[in-house]
Amino acid sequence: MGEDFYRDRSKGIIAGVCAGLAEYFHVSPMLVRFIFVLVALAGGPAILAYIILWIFLPVRAAIGTPHREIVRDNVQEIGTEARNLSQELQAMFGGKSPATAETSNRVIWLGAILILIGLVLLVDSLHLFHWFRLDLLWAIALILAGFVLLNGALHKG
Numbered sequence: 001m002g003e004d005f006y007r008d009r010s011k012g013i014i015a016g017v018c019a020g021l022a023e024y025f026h027v028s029p030m031l032v033r034f035i036f037v038l039v040a041l042a043g044g045p046a047i048l049a050y051i052i053l054w055i056f057l058p059v060r061a062a063i064g065t066p067h068r069e070i071v072r073d074n075v076q077e078i079g080t081e082a083r084n085l086s087q088e089l090q091a092m093f094g095g096k097s098p099a100t101a102e103t104s105n106r107v108i109w110l111g112a113i114l115i116l117i118g119l120v121l122l123v124d125s126l127h128l129f130h131w132f133r134l135d136l137l138w139a140i141a142l143i144l145a146g147f148v149l150l151n152g153a154l155h156k157g
Contacts, residue, residue, distance in 0.1 A: 015054045042137035
């Protein structure tokens with residue numbers, strides 16, 4: 001495993017939390033993102049955990065910075081990102097195209113996550129698959145996360 005937990009904004013989509021965790025555990029960032037989404041869909045605390053990690057984890061370049069400064073800077077970053085996303089969505093719904101590729105990427109990810117959440121809730125509500133149970137998704141997410149961690153640890157050791 002890596003030496004420190006940190007956020008890697010250069011490889012991140014929102015704040016680099018999943019990218020930093022993926023590097024620490026030597027797994028794909030897409031896999032960590034998938035697990036976060038799965039846990040969130042299962043009613044788990046993934047969104048809260050992500051926000052807490054965003055607040056407390058330093059960006060890679062800030063490792064060694066006093067903890068108080070890291071938290072202050074990260075809280076300011078969350079506010080800035082929330083305002084930026086709000087402006088992007090207002091521009092998009094106002095008929096303007098996204099300003100940058102990064103802007104477009106965030107909106108695409110947000111749209112994809114919302115569609116996925118909607119599909120899972122729809123399948124659960126309509127009982128389209130008799131075997132599908134939303135409450136079991138949480139257990140499956142934990143099992144997958146465990147396999148990913150074990151696989152990463154066993155193949156790196």
